[in-house]
Amino acid sequence: MSKYKCIIFDCDGILVDSEIVSNQVLVDMANEHGANIDLEYAFKHFKGSFIEACTEKIETLATKPLLNNFIDEYRKRSFEAFKQNMKPVNGIKDVLENLQLPFCVASSGPEDKIKLNLGLTGLLPFFEDRIFSCYAINKWKPDPSVFLWAAETMGFKPSECLVIEDSLSGVTAAINGGFDVFGYTERDYKNALPTKATKTFSNMVELLNLIS
Incomplete structure (x- = not known):
């Protein structure tokens, strides 16, 4: 018992x-802003964190400012990716x-x-x-x-x-x-x-x- x-x-x-799907979306978006990271980096630094904390980390790596709607765009892209790959x-x-x-x-x-x-x-x-x-x-x-x-x-x-x-x-x-x-x-x-x-x-x- x-x-x-x-x-x-x-x-x-x-x-x-969902970890591979969501982290790949985050990597792609981060790299669009010059962060130059990969999936391995995401698993090491983003796993288990909420999106606001991940965004703060990406801001320190990016070479250009993140869009004001970065998190909303992440939600949109990740939800679409989930529907295809979950x-x-x-x-x-x-x-x-x-x-x-x-x-x-x-x-x-x-x-x-x-x-x-x-x-x-x-x-x-x-x-x-x-x-x-x-x-x-x-x-x-x-x-x-x-x-x-x-x-x-x-x-x-x-x-x-x-x-x-x-x-x-x-x-x-x-x-x-x-x-x-x-x-x-x-x-x-x-x-x-x-x-x-x-x-x-x-x-x-x-x-x-x-x-x-």
């Missing part, structure tokens, strides 16, 4: 395989179909983005009324507020919940809130999660056994 009563999933990189993370649907505990999603992304990507991958029915966005409370990871909000709404204490994350900021947010957190390391390019997370795993099919 699991020691946990509720599972809180991150979205990007945990439920939907897939669920390998193995996650099987996890959700067989998970015998209450679960929800808590993400740094806006709610419309979360719903779009879950809908495109066929995962939205699992989370219809259990979606928690940092944008709703204007606090972002590594601040633990979104996880604390999710746990309270689901009716559990942090000590009763397990967070599933793939970014250092997300893992840190969970720890800051008093949660156990399992780090998904398939794209942990900095190898930053093993020293922080309660446990780590590199294949989503492992998760059910780890939880039980």
Whole structure:
């Protein structure tokens, strides 16, 4: 029997395989402004961050000022890219179909983005009324507020919940809130999660056994 009563999933990189898609759009837009970065740079410096923080970083690299509507244009381009390329993370649907505990999603992304990507991958029915966005409370990871909000709404204490994350900021947010957190390391390019997370795993099919 699991020691946990509720599972809180991150979205990007945990439920939907969106990291390559969104980061490539950001790289393309950054390079249009002279930033001269690549996808590897984006994964190392943007992964797990909200778009405003990424934009601030790009501004320090760009050779010309970013457009005033840079973030809006990013949203527009990334949403179009999602519609063409979005897939669920390998193995996650099987996890959700067989998970015998209450679960929800808590993400740094806006709610419309979360719903779009879950809908495109066929995962939205699992989370219809259990979606928690940092944008709703204007606090972002590594601040633990979104996880604390999710746990309270689901009716559990942090000590009763397990967070599933793939970014250092997300893992840190969970720890800051008093949660156990399992780090998904398939794209942990900095190898930053093993020293922080309660446990780590590199294949989503492992998760059910780890939880039980």
